[in-house]
Amino acid sequence: MGTIWDIALRTTQIIFAFxxxxxxxxxxxxxxxxxxxxxxxxxxxxxxxxxLIMSILGLVSNWYERLEGKLMLLFDGSMVAANLAAGVLIAIGLKGVQCSVAGMRNLKEKDVPSILVPKISCSDEACQQQLDEGNNYGIQLTNKAISRCSQSRADEAFMLLTGFVFLGTFVLGWLRLRKGY
Known part of the structure; x- marks a missing residue:
């Protein structure tokens, strides 16, 4: 049977995963x-x-002893690495852009993060006309662009937080294995 701390951390992992x-x-x-x-x-x-899968599996492992132990320790360790890597990659991908019109207005074409605009190309005539006129490299700096930036920042933050919560369950599992129960 898992501790209340393990159950609380697993529940937090599930919420963050969603x-x-x-x-x-x-x-x-x-x-x-x-x-x-x-x-x-x-x-x-x-x-x-x-x-999400590993969080649910970790929560279930509190009641099924076969799932506890080294296997969950391995899963938790891999999720620590994966979530921290994803958070850091998103941060690198955003290139320090501030999520505001003022923060994006002075960007040069080569500095536009690929997360915000994966490829500067147009699929319709209105976008192509903006691109031809040099209007913000074909990007409309509207609420949609700022929203994508804010979502990316939130995703980055929650990925990093999830990695640290998995680190907590990893430490709890390691201590439990070390003590032999």
Whole structure:
């Protein structure tokens, strides 16, 4: 039987997994108009799905002894690495851009993060006309662009938080194995 701390951390992992899955999947879905979709977003979505599965498995392991022990320690360790890597990759992908009109207005074309605009190309005439006129490199700096930036920042933060929560369950599992119960 797991401790109250383990159950609380596993429940937090499940909540964070749903949040990161929603954010990552939405970023991938709204980036589908651009080709190719940035690998960072696909990686974050895969990590979110894995996090959800491992969190549920970890919660179930509190009542099924066969799942406890070294196996859960391995799963928790891999989820620590995957979530922290995803959070750091998103942060690197955002290139320090501030999620405001003022923060994005002075960006040069080469500095636009691929997470916000995976590829600067246009699929319709209105976008192509903006691109031809040099209007923000074909990007409308509207609430949609700022929203994608804010979602990416939130996804980054929750990925990092999830990694630290998994680190907590990893430490609890390691201490439990060390004490022999």
């Amino acid at each position: 949040i990161t899955l929603g954010l990552s999947a939405n970023l991938v879905a709204t980036a589908s108009q651009f080709k190719p979709i940035p690998f960072i977003l696909v990686w974050a979505t895969m990590v979110s799905v894995g996090t």
